[in-house]
Structure formats: structure tokens, C-alpha cells
Amino acid sequence: MELTLVQAVNDALREEMKRDQRVVVLGEDVGKYGGVFKATDGLQAVFGNERVIDTPLNEQAIVGASIGMSLKGLVPVAEIQFIDFIHPAFDQIVSELSKMRYRSGGQYAPHVVIRAPFGAGTKGGPYHSQSSESYFVHTAGLKVVIPSSPAECKGLLTSSIRDTDPVIFMESKRLYRSVREEVPEGEYLVPLGKARNARPGKDVTILTYGSMVQVSMKAAEVMCEEDVDVEVIDIRTLMPLDIETVVASAKKTGRIVIVHEAPKTMGFGAEISALLSEKAFDYLKAPIIRVTGYDTPVPFSLEDQYSPSPERVIAAIRNTMAY
Amino acid sequence: MNAGSLSLTPSKPRPAVSSPLTGKQLLRLYYLMIVSRIADERALIAHKQGRIGFYVPAVGEEAAEVGSVFALSPEDWIFPDYRGSGIALAREMPLKIFFDQVLGxxxxxxxxxxxxxxxxxxxxxxxxxxxxxxxxxxxxxxVAWAAMMKREKMVTISYFGDGGTSSGEFHGAVNLAGVFKIPTIFFCRNNQYAISVPVDRQTAVTNLAEKASAYGITGVRVDGNDVLAVYLATKEARQRALRGDGPTFIEAVTYRLGPHTTIDDPMKYRGKTEEESAWKRDPILRFSEYLTTLGLWDMEKDQVLRNKIKEDVNLAITNAKEVPKPEIDSLFEDVYSTSPWHLDEQRMEARRFVASKRQIQ
Amino acid sequence: MEIKFSDIGEGVAEGEIVRWLVREGELVKEDQPLVEIMTDKVNVEIPSPTSGHIVKIIAQENTRVFVGETLVEIAELSTRQDSVSPKPVLPNSEIEPSQILASPSARRLARDLRVDLAKVHGTGPGGRVRDDDVSSMHRLLAIPDKMEERIPLKGIRREIAERMTNSTMKTASVTIVEEVEMGQVLKQRETLKESFDQRGRKLTPLTFIIGAVVKALKLFPYLNAELDETSGDILLKRYYNIGMATATEKGLLVPIIKGAENMGPEELSQKIEEQATKAREGTLQLDDVSDGTFSVTNIGAIGGLISTPIINHPQVAILAVNKIESRPISRHDTISIAKMSYLSLTFDHRVLDGDMAARFLQEIKRTLEQPSLIFA
Incomplete structure (x- = not known):
């Protein structure tokens, strides 16, 4: 069936709640209202208000209670309404969720998924459009997953729910309703830790994830006219990174463009760039180029200028080809 | 609001007839308090001798910790904070496990x-x-919420200090528990200080237990130096939780007789006179007088018990000190359920440095 | 000060200069690697015994040096504060490679194709050398030799050539072949495989073969021996260091599994994997390739029905395991299909005779067909 990304989220949750009694959904407005983006629409009607829980407006309690529930055998999928509002729960995520397995010598291991919409493209300004993945990738003990399409989203969310490590699952708001694609019905899994070659090519590699996969694909199509064969790698799981696929592509093309919406400095692109300099230096034909959001808060009026566009990606490809 | 209703008179114990416990149980309580006290005292000395790197003593808070744990069942889950020697030992944690943890x-x-x-x-x-x-x-x-959903008969208890009631986390958790009538106990040891800051700098209310009413839950203020009062208050809170009447906030009023941790000097922020007067309310002294009144205890027994425990504790510290440090690989364990490539890579790197004997002095 | 190629032990007598890691005129520090030398056993980097300026490189790249010969001259830095430090000698090359504008990828290509970057005309912006420039230079250089190509015999290749000739000339080698049913070994491996997989370990038939060889060698000590040609004695060895011929990019290497008689299947398979990896990655140390007492070559993984391996002199025998494949066999007068392989044993007839060799091979066959005996 053809679904949007937000419907794919709903579908994955529904399937997993049906399959596994341990799965519960909690967060602000997720129950009766079905979530502000309707990601949990209709779930409470099916699974009851004990498994689809409207919580008080307090992110730290949502994450903390999820941790507790998981210690007692439930598998909570918490929704944080916007990634911009995850910061009150930072202590819970950075000090508790990520470190509990470690500090207890493996005795207490929280099995929790935190879903949150992120990214620009819906005119959200400084507090509804951020891309905060780097904080979480930087925190040992968390997995970070970002899908790029509805089918990918269903498969990755299902795998995230089944993964016994804590997962921060970030959903690009820009993709929630803009894309519709065929999504497999019933059980559907996409493994974590594996990148996807979204478009094989031989001249330049674009490394990207989330909604920037689409932007990069557009740029790649345009570059065909200039006889440049672009490979687009959809990273999918930022932590743990599929280093094999990334390095293999880098060795093949020797020219790298990294695209993400998050700010440039200390962004995920910086890490990939460092890794490639360690693992594929001798294969590089040109410096690695990053196309990213700017090192500013996300502006309201000029949000479209803030996010990488196909034009900016094309310019980067031309630069690396000319080097 | 039950604040104060369970408090015993601060200086004199209850008469024996009203004791909620058997003589054997009373002596067990006393034993646990003494183990906690001596473990703390010896650990502080071992720290000064350079045998222990860091420690958080709970001296003065034994009645609060031991009394509350004693009221729980083994299936109840305990969430201590870092001042929990009395909590761990009251749960019958063996001294070996206790000091192996301290030495890491x-x-x-x-x-x-x-x-x-x-x-x-x-x-x-x-x-x-x-x-x-x-x-x-x-x-x-x-945890208590999940147990409630699974219809399991158990409660959870979390321990924290007076300073903790100022945190956002406190508000978020207590509020949530109130809304869903979660079978949990919030156990606050009001030991008068958050490191150096006195409790009147944490809140404008006089009794912390009053905070409970803002969350629609039961609040209890209890003499935290009276082990039996603490026991009863916790027991009642547990029953309340199991009845489905929701969480309880217990404020156990006590005093941190020792430093915040081994790297704190209380003389920088409070006077000797204050500490000396607090020592007069020492919960252990008080309970031993009570047991003596009941004819269950005497000075001689006390000395024998203390000497025995001191020996056990010293031996546990010495033994723990002799056990080697963990292997290098353990540094990388339990970050994830399975080790990802980058940790494998870093583990190999760390191993190489452990293997190479050359060290820059 | 003249820096000589010193005796690095284990009987290494000569080596070949792979590449210089320093240039003439360069200031080097004590312990800084000067040159990479390939010996018949390993590649070694020779560290500088002193700090000073490189005056002259005597032994050129791709030439042979013998122990005791001078490699390089270094003008030592005086430790006295007031002395005048020697004037550095200017390097021969006008352009230093680091000053050439070239991408990391082009530099790697130039290294691999042995193209001198300084001679390449860069067509990139600012004259930057790109991959294509290196490739075209390489093609240009290669044109005169189009029909035939001369490749110098050097390094491991030359070493192999010399050793093989030496063995053929010195030994009286005979090869006998036996057929063995490998079905049980494969089955046993399947049984153990899961527990090995879980621990991330590989279990190959080679583990069983080396196990069987060691077991048989204990019964037939003349195959685990050496002929001392000066004294005329046969030296029987009571330790079992099994060489495993390993194909690598540079050529055939024979890392040794030392003390194989003391290893269970797990340790043995781990050691095999370890040594194979070291061989492939070029990180074998002298100790890894010395003191072998018997060799096994596993040519069958690639193909070949029967082979006649050459003895790894001064050892006296070598066993080759050939292709394992399903073949019809006669068993109890009926035809059945079994996993079969030919084992070729080459032995030195000077030291032992055919009957002993045949019995030795029978013993290996017997054990491989009942693999539970191997590590019993």
C-alpha cells in the first residue's frame, strides 16, 4: 500500500504493538488526539489507554518513566513532540538512558525508543526546525536512526523497536506528508547499522541521510546532464555507522560530498570526514566537501535558504569534480 | 495530610508495648545500623590512609535508610542515590560485594x-x-507503573536528599506518579544540607512533606532518627501503594553527621557546636538506649558486636584492595548489547597500549 | 658515521632495499626509521642509531645488500653546545615530492605504478597532478615494452626461486599420492562451526589436517627431521612446528604454527587464522617463519587434482592437500558418492624410504576418516 512517512510510522507502531504486548507508546497528545503530527493516530482506540498513554507535559518524566518501564520488561516507544523540546530530557538521555547498561555492569539495560520529528522545511523557526542528531551520536550507548522514505521508515522503526539498545529515532518533518511510496504490509524490517546505496555511481559520492537524500538525488539527476555519475549513500543509521559501505564508496569514487541539515561545525559530516581521512586518505582525489545548514539558529523567514538545496549540492559536486 | 502524625518524640523511645517488631527483629535492625555505621567509619579512615579513593558516608542517616528498607519486601525495587551504604547493607548486600564496588x-x-x-x-x-x-x-x-500494568504486587522506592526536591526531575517524577497513582514511595532524607547549602535555601516551605499536597499525593513527615517511626511510615506507604491509593512522599528529618563526601570539609560551612548537638540525637545511640530499656541489649554485648563488625569490615576492605583491577576489555563492555566496529577498533588500540611495557615517566 | 646492514638475527644474511624513508641532506633523529629492507624472511625497518644529517645513501633502492655492508653515511650531530653543526648536504632531487601538487589518490597511484611524480605533467588547476595524469605517464613509459615485459626477479620472488632450486638440487624427492575421504572432517567441522562462529572464529579443514599430520609425525619421527649435511647425521625433532604455505600478494610465504602438538582445535584454528592474517598483511616477524619442521600446503582450495610439492629444505617432507570434491567411490562393492581428496606427500629419499612414507600417509588417511581421533 502507498503510505506517507507519518503513516508508515503509524503502521510500524501498530504492527509491533500487535505483535508484542510489551510495546507501549507514551508522550504528549499521543493518545486521544493521535499526536500533533498524527503519528499515533487511532492507536489508543485499538490498544487502550494503558498502552497508548497521554502523559503530563514533562519530557524528562516521559523519558525517565520509559526507562523505568523498560527495566520491568516493557518496550516503551516515547514520542517527543519536536526534537527541539527534547532538551529538558537531556539529562535522562545522556546520563541515564545511554549509561545505565554501562554503569550497572550490564545488569540494567533500558530498551527504549525515543521518536522525535526534526529538521527544517515547515517554517518552524528556531524552536521547531532543529536537527540535533550530533548530540546523540556523540553520546556513547545510544543508537541514532534517521529514515529517508516511508518504506525505509517502517523497516527501520520496526528494527529500532526490536533492538535492545536505546534508539533515538528522528523523523524528518519535511518528509512526513510530502512523499508517498509503496510500503510493504505486515512485518517489515530494515536492519540497523547498514547504509543503503540509493543511487550507484562512479564519479562522486554523496553521503547523506533523512530528507537530504531526496535533495541529493535531485542534484544527482541534474549532474547526469554534465556526464557526472553521482553515487548517493543513504547512511540511515548514524550510530553505529556502516563504515564499510562508506569507505568502499569513497575508495571507488575518491570524491566526497556530505550533505546534512544540521549545522556544519561539529556536525555529523565532520565525523565522516575525519573517518575517511583515516581510512581512505590515499584514495581521495579532492578535499571532502560539506553542504550543511549554517552555524546559526534556524531562521523563520529564510528557512529555505538555511537548508541545503539541490543547487548548493550541485555546486559542491562541480567543485570537487574540477579539483 | 498526615505530616507529623507518625513522628515519635525526638528524645525518648516509645514504651516496649507498642513496638511493632519482635525482639529478634529489633536486634536485626540494630545490627544493620551498626554495620552501616562501621562500614562508613572504616571507609573514611581507609580513605585517609590512601586505601580508598572516594567514598560517600551516610553517618547519622542509618535509621532513615535501614528503617525504610526493613519495611520493604525483597521483590520491591530500590532506587538509591549515592548516599546509600545503609540501604545496600540493610538489603543484606555482603561486605565483599559492598567493598569490591568501592574499590572497583x-x-x-x-x-x-x-x-x-x-x-x-x-x-x-x-x-x-x-x-x-x-x-x-x-x-x-x-518500574512501578509497569508492575501495576502487569498486576504484580510490588512497589518501588527512590531515595534522595532535601536538595533534590528543588530539581526539575523531582517535580516531573512526583507529578507523573500522582496523575497515574503509581505504587511508588519517594523517600527524602532531609539531612539539612545539600553539600554546604542548608535546607532553608532549597525551599520556602518549612516542612518538605507539604510539597506532596501540590501533587495530590500523601505526604508524611517522620523523625528520621527514629528507626521504628521510619519503619512504620514506610510500611504504611507500601500498603497504601499496594491498595491502589498512589504514591507517598516521606520526609525523614535527620542530620548528615559526616561530610558530604570524602572531599568535603563541613567545618567550612557549619560550626562544631551544631554538629555536637546533632551527635546527641545520634539514631544509633538512641536505639541502643531503647533496646537496653527493653532488656534486650547491654554495653558488653555492644562492644563485642562492634569489635566483630570492625574486624569483618577491615578484612573486607583489605581483601577488596588485593583483588586486581578489571581487564582492559571491560572498559568497552556494556556500552551496547553487542560491540560495534568502532569500539572493537578502540579496544584493540587500548590492548596494544596495555601490552606495550614502555611508559613515559 | 657509516651505518651498516647489521646482523638482525635468525640467520639473515642479505636483503633488498625496498625504499629509503629519508633523503640525503635530511636531519634524522635517533631511532627514526631510515630504510625498509626486505629479507628472505621479513621486511624490516632499520632505525637510525644516531641523530644527524644524511650525507650519502650508499645502497640504492631495489639492490641487494649483505650483512656488514654500508647502507648510508650520517654526519652525527655533536652533543657539544659550542660545536658548529655540519652543513646539511642538499638533496639530489630538485623538487621534493611533498612540494608537488597532487591529490592523495594520485600519490598512491604513482607509488603503486612506480611513476616519478616529479616527471608527471599535472593537468589539474594550478598544475595539480590528478589520477589521469599519472596513468597516462605510466602508459607512456610502458609503450616500448608492449609485446614483452621485463619484471626484475627480486624480493620474495627471487627468494622463492632460489629456495626451490636449492631444494630440487639437494634433495632426492619422491612424491606419493593417497586418496582420502574427507566427509567426516567436513561433518565434524559443521558440528563445531556454530560454537566457533559465535566466538567469531573460523574453523577450516586445515585445522584437522594439521592435527592429523602432527599425530602421524609422532609415530613416524623420520618425517619430522633434518639431514645435517656437514656431519652426515639425521636430526630427529621432538617438537612439531608446522609450516603452512600461504599465498599472498607478494608471493608464497610459509608462516609456522609452533608447538602444534600442544594445541586443541580451538587454539590451533586461531593460530592458523592469526598466522595467515599476518602473512597477508605482511606483519610476520622473524620468529613466525623460522624453525619449521614439516610443511603443509593447501593448494586444493583453488583447484588441482594432484600436485607434487617441493620440499621446504632442510625439512624432509611436505604434504599437499588437493581439491576436495564429490566423487563416485566403490564401497562394500557398491558405488556411492563421497567427498574425496588426494593427498600428495613429497619426501626426501635420502632420509627415509617409500614404505615408511606410505605408512605415514596411511596413518593420516586413517585419522582424517575418523576425525574424532585427531584431538583425542
């Missing part, structure tokens, strides 16, 4: 991953604590 040696059940005095052991249902303030309260709520 290869036999530490937490694999040397956590700081000293952060005791936890899943076989005792003590959840290994972190250091941030009150982050564990919502975990206790979550």
Missing part, C-alpha cells in the same frame, strides 16, 4: 564502571544509581 576491582558486580558508593545489584533489586540528582525518581515511577 575485577570482582565488582558493576565491573568497575561506576564511581565508589554507587552500589547496585540486580540480585537484590537495587538499581545501580547515577550521580545526577533525582534522575532515578522517574525510573522508580516507570
Amino acid at each position: 576491582n575485577i570482582e565488582d558486580v558493576l565491573k568497575g564502571h561506576s564511581m565508589p558508593s554507587h552500589w547496585g545489584d540486580s540480585s537484590l533489586n537495587i538499581v545501580a544509581p547515577s550521580s545526577p540528582i533525582c534522575t532515578h525518581l522517574s525510573h522508580a515511577v516507570g
Whole structure:
């Protein structure tokens, strides 16, 4: 069936709640209202208000209670309404969720998924459009997953729910309703830790994830006219990174463009760039180029200028080809 | 609001007839308090001798810790904070496990991953604590919530100090527990200080227990130096939770007789006179007088018991000190359920440096 | 000060200069690697015994040096504060490679194709050398030799050539072949495989073969021996260091599994994997390739029905395991299909005779067909 990304989220949750009694959904407005983006629409009607829980407006309690529930055998999928509002729960995520397995010598291991919409493209300004993945990738003990399409989203969310490590699952708001694609019905899994070659090519590699996969694909199509064969790698799981696929592509093309919406400095692109300099230096034909959001808060009026566009990606490809 | 209703008179114990426990149980309580006290005292001395790197004593808070744990069942889950020697020992944690944790040696059940005095052991249902303030309260709520959904008869209890009631985490967790009538106990040891800051700088209310009413839950203020009062208040809170009447906030009024940790000097922020007067309300002294009144205890027995425990504790510290540090690989264990490539890579790197004997002096 | 190629032990007598890691005129520090030398056993980097300026490189790249010969001259830095430090000698090359504008990828290509970057005309912006420039230079250089190509015999290749000739000339080698049913070994491997997989370990038939060889060698000590040609004695060895011929990019290497008699299947398979990896990655140390007492070559993984391996002199025998494949066999007068392989044993007839060799081979066959005996 053809679904949007937000419907794919709903579908994955529904399937997993049906399959596994341990799965519960909690967060602000997720129950009766079905979530502000309707990601949990209709779930409470099916699974009851004990498994689809409207919580008080307090992110730290949502994450903390999820941790507790998981210690007692439930598998909570918490929704944080916007990634911009995850910061009150930072202590819970950075000090508790990520470190509990470690500090207890493996005795207490929280099995929790935190879903949150992120990214620009819906005119959200400084507090509804951020891309905060780097904080979480930087925190040992968390997995970070970002899908790029509805089918990918269903498969990755299902795998995230089944993964016994804590997962921060970030959903690009820009993709929630803009894309519709065929999504497999019933059980559907996409493994974590594996990148996807979204478009094989031989001249330049674009490394990207989330909604920037689409932007990069557009740029790649345009570059065909200039006889440049672009490979687009959809990273999918930022932590743990599929280093094999990334390095293999880098060795093949020797020219790298990294695209993400998050700010440039200390962004995920910086890490990939460092890794490639360690693992594929001798294969590089040109410096690695990053196309990213700017090192500013996300502006309201000029949000479209803030996010990488196909034009900016094309310019980067031309630069690396000319080097 | 039950604030104060369970408080015993501060100086004199109740008459024997009203004791809620048998003579054997009373002596067990006393034993546990003494073990906690001596473990703390010896650990502080061992720290000064350079045998222990860091420690958080709970001297003065034995009645609050031991009395509350004594009121629980083994299936109840305990979420201590980092001041929990009395909690761990009252749960019958063996001294070996206790001091292996403090030394972080290869036999530490937490694999040397956590700081000293952060005791936890899943076989005792003590959840290994972190250091941030009150982050564990919502975990206790979550566990009790899940148990409630599974119709399991158990409660959870979380421990924190007076300073913790100022944190956002406290508010988030207590509020949530109130809304869903979660079978949990919030146990606050009001020991008068958050490091150096006195309790009147934490809140404008006089009794912390009053905070409970803002969350629509039961609040109890109890004399935290009276082990039996603490026991009763906790027992009642447990029954309340199991009845489905929701969480209880217990404020146990006590005094931190020792330093905040081994790197604190209380003389910088409070006077000797204050401490001396607090020592007069020492919960252990008080309970031993009570047991003596009942004819259950005497000075001679006391000396024998203390000497025996002191020997056991000293031996446990010496033994723990002799157990080697964990192997290098353990540094990389338990970050994830399975080790990802980058940790494999870093483990190999670390191993190489352990293997190479050359060290820059 | 003249820096000589010193005796690095284990009987290494000569080596070949792979590449210089320093240039003339360069200031080097004590312990800084000067040159990479390939010996018949390993590649070694020779560290500088002193700090000073490189005056002259005597032994050129791709030439042979013998122990005791001078490699390089270094003008030592005086430790006295007041002395005048020697004037550095200017390097021969006008352009230093680091000053050439070239991408990392082009530099790697130039290294691999042995193209001198300084001679390449860069067509990139600012004259930057790109991959294509290196490739075209390489093609240009290669044109005169189009029909035939001369490749110098050097390094491991030359070493192999010399050793093989030496063995053929010195030994009286005979090869006998036996057929063995490998079905049980494969089955046993399947049984153990899961537990090995879980621990991330590989279990190959080679583990069983080396196990069987060691077991048989204990019964037939003349195959685990050496002929001392000066004294005329046969030296029987009571330790079992099994060489495993390993194909690598540089050529055939024979890392040794030392003390194989003391290893269970797990340790043995781990050691095999370890040594094979070291061989492939070029990190074998002298100790890894010395003191072998018997060799096994596993040519069958690639193909070949029967082979006649050459003895790894001064050892006296070598066993080759050939292709394992399903073949019809006669068993109890009926035809059945079994996993079969030919084992070729080459032995030195000077030291032992055919009957002993045949019995030795029978013993290996017997054990491989009942693999539970191997590590019993």
C-alpha cells in the first residue's frame, strides 16, 4: 500500500504493538488526539489507554518513566513532540538512558525508543526546525536512526523497536506528508547499522541521510546532464555507522560530498570526514566537501535558504569534480 | 495530610508495648545500623590512609535508610542515590560485594564502571544509581507503573536528599506518579544540607512533606532518627501503594553527621557546636538506649558486636584492595548489547597500549 | 658515521632495499626509521642509531645488500653546545615530492605504478597532478615494452626461486599420492562451526589436517627431521612446528604454527587464522617463519587434482592437500558418492624410504576418516 512517512510510522507502531504486548507508546497528545503530527493516530482506540498513554507535559518524566518501564520488561516507544523540546530530557538521555547498561555492569539495560520529528522545511523557526542528531551520536550507548522514505521508515522503526539498545529515532518533518511510496504490509524490517546505496555511481559520492537524500538525488539527476555519475549513500543509521559501505564508496569514487541539515561545525559530516581521512586518505582525489545548514539558529523567514538545496549540492559536486 | 502524625518524640523511645517488631527483629535492625555505621567509619579512615579513593558516608542517616528498607519486601525495587551504604547493607548486600564496588576491582558486580558508593545489584533489586540528582525518581515511577500494568504486587522506592526536591526531575517524577497513582514511595532524607547549602535555601516551605499536597499525593513527615517511626511510615506507604491509593512522599528529618563526601570539609560551612548537638540525637545511640530499656541489649554485648563488625569490615576492605583491577576489555563492555566496529577498533588500540611495557615517566 | 646492514638475527644474511624513508641532506633523529629492507624472511625497518644529517645513501633502492655492508653515511650531530653543526648536504632531487601538487589518490597511484611524480605533467588547476595524469605517464613509459615485459626477479620472488632450486638440487624427492575421504572432517567441522562462529572464529579443514599430520609425525619421527649435511647425521625433532604455505600478494610465504602438538582445535584454528592474517598483511616477524619442521600446503582450495610439492629444505617432507570434491567411490562393492581428496606427500629419499612414507600417509588417511581421533 502507498503510505506517507507519518503513516508508515503509524503502521510500524501498530504492527509491533500487535505483535508484542510489551510495546507501549507514551508522550504528549499521543493518545486521544493521535499526536500533533498524527503519528499515533487511532492507536489508543485499538490498544487502550494503558498502552497508548497521554502523559503530563514533562519530557524528562516521559523519558525517565520509559526507562523505568523498560527495566520491568516493557518496550516503551516515547514520542517527543519536536526534537527541539527534547532538551529538558537531556539529562535522562545522556546520563541515564545511554549509561545505565554501562554503569550497572550490564545488569540494567533500558530498551527504549525515543521518536522525535526534526529538521527544517515547515517554517518552524528556531524552536521547531532543529536537527540535533550530533548530540546523540556523540553520546556513547545510544543508537541514532534517521529514515529517508516511508518504506525505509517502517523497516527501520520496526528494527529500532526490536533492538535492545536505546534508539533515538528522528523523523524528518519535511518528509512526513510530502512523499508517498509503496510500503510493504505486515512485518517489515530494515536492519540497523547498514547504509543503503540509493543511487550507484562512479564519479562522486554523496553521503547523506533523512530528507537530504531526496535533495541529493535531485542534484544527482541534474549532474547526469554534465556526464557526472553521482553515487548517493543513504547512511540511515548514524550510530553505529556502516563504515564499510562508506569507505568502499569513497575508495571507488575518491570524491566526497556530505550533505546534512544540521549545522556544519561539529556536525555529523565532520565525523565522516575525519573517518575517511583515516581510512581512505590515499584514495581521495579532492578535499571532502560539506553542504550543511549554517552555524546559526534556524531562521523563520529564510528557512529555505538555511537548508541545503539541490543547487548548493550541485555546486559542491562541480567543485570537487574540477579539483 | 498526615505530616507529623507518625513522628515519635525526638528524645525518648516509645514504651516496649507498642513496638511493632519482635525482639529478634529489633536486634536485626540494630545490627544493620551498626554495620552501616562501621562500614562508613572504616571507609573514611581507609580513605585517609590512601586505601580508598572516594567514598560517600551516610553517618547519622542509618535509621532513615535501614528503617525504610526493613519495611520493604525483597521483590520491591530500590532506587538509591549515592548516599546509600545503609540501604545496600540493610538489603543484606555482603561486605565483599559492598567493598569490591568501592574499590572497583575485577570482582565488582558493576565491573568497575561506576564511581565508589554507587552500589547496585540486580540480585537484590537495587538499581545501580547515577550521580545526577533525582534522575532515578522517574525510573522508580516507570518500574512501578509497569508492575501495576502487569498486576504484580510490588512497589518501588527512590531515595534522595532535601536538595533534590528543588530539581526539575523531582517535580516531573512526583507529578507523573500522582496523575497515574503509581505504587511508588519517594523517600527524602532531609539531612539539612545539600553539600554546604542548608535546607532553608532549597525551599520556602518549612516542612518538605507539604510539597506532596501540590501533587495530590500523601505526604508524611517522620523523625528520621527514629528507626521504628521510619519503619512504620514506610510500611504504611507500601500498603497504601499496594491498595491502589498512589504514591507517598516521606520526609525523614535527620542530620548528615559526616561530610558530604570524602572531599568535603563541613567545618567550612557549619560550626562544631551544631554538629555536637546533632551527635546527641545520634539514631544509633538512641536505639541502643531503647533496646537496653527493653532488656534486650547491654554495653558488653555492644562492644563485642562492634569489635566483630570492625574486624569483618577491615578484612573486607583489605581483601577488596588485593583483588586486581578489571581487564582492559571491560572498559568497552556494556556500552551496547553487542560491540560495534568502532569500539572493537578502540579496544584493540587500548590492548596494544596495555601490552606495550614502555611508559613515559 | 657509516651505518651498516647489521646482523638482525635468525640467520639473515642479505636483503633488498625496498625504499629509503629519508633523503640525503635530511636531519634524522635517533631511532627514526631510515630504510625498509626486505629479507628472505621479513621486511624490516632499520632505525637510525644516531641523530644527524644524511650525507650519502650508499645502497640504492631495489639492490641487494649483505650483512656488514654500508647502507648510508650520517654526519652525527655533536652533543657539544659550542660545536658548529655540519652543513646539511642538499638533496639530489630538485623538487621534493611533498612540494608537488597532487591529490592523495594520485600519490598512491604513482607509488603503486612506480611513476616519478616529479616527471608527471599535472593537468589539474594550478598544475595539480590528478589520477589521469599519472596513468597516462605510466602508459607512456610502458609503450616500448608492449609485446614483452621485463619484471626484475627480486624480493620474495627471487627468494622463492632460489629456495626451490636449492631444494630440487639437494634433495632426492619422491612424491606419493593417497586418496582420502574427507566427509567426516567436513561433518565434524559443521558440528563445531556454530560454537566457533559465535566466538567469531573460523574453523577450516586445515585445522584437522594439521592435527592429523602432527599425530602421524609422532609415530613416524623420520618425517619430522633434518639431514645435517656437514656431519652426515639425521636430526630427529621432538617438537612439531608446522609450516603452512600461504599465498599472498607478494608471493608464497610459509608462516609456522609452533608447538602444534600442544594445541586443541580451538587454539590451533586461531593460530592458523592469526598466522595467515599476518602473512597477508605482511606483519610476520622473524620468529613466525623460522624453525619449521614439516610443511603443509593447501593448494586444493583453488583447484588441482594432484600436485607434487617441493620440499621446504632442510625439512624432509611436505604434504599437499588437493581439491576436495564429490566423487563416485566403490564401497562394500557398491558405488556411492563421497567427498574425496588426494593427498600428495613429497619426501626426501635420502632420509627415509617409500614404505615408511606410505605408512605415514596411511596413518593420516586413517585419522582424517575418523576425525574424532585427531584431538583425542
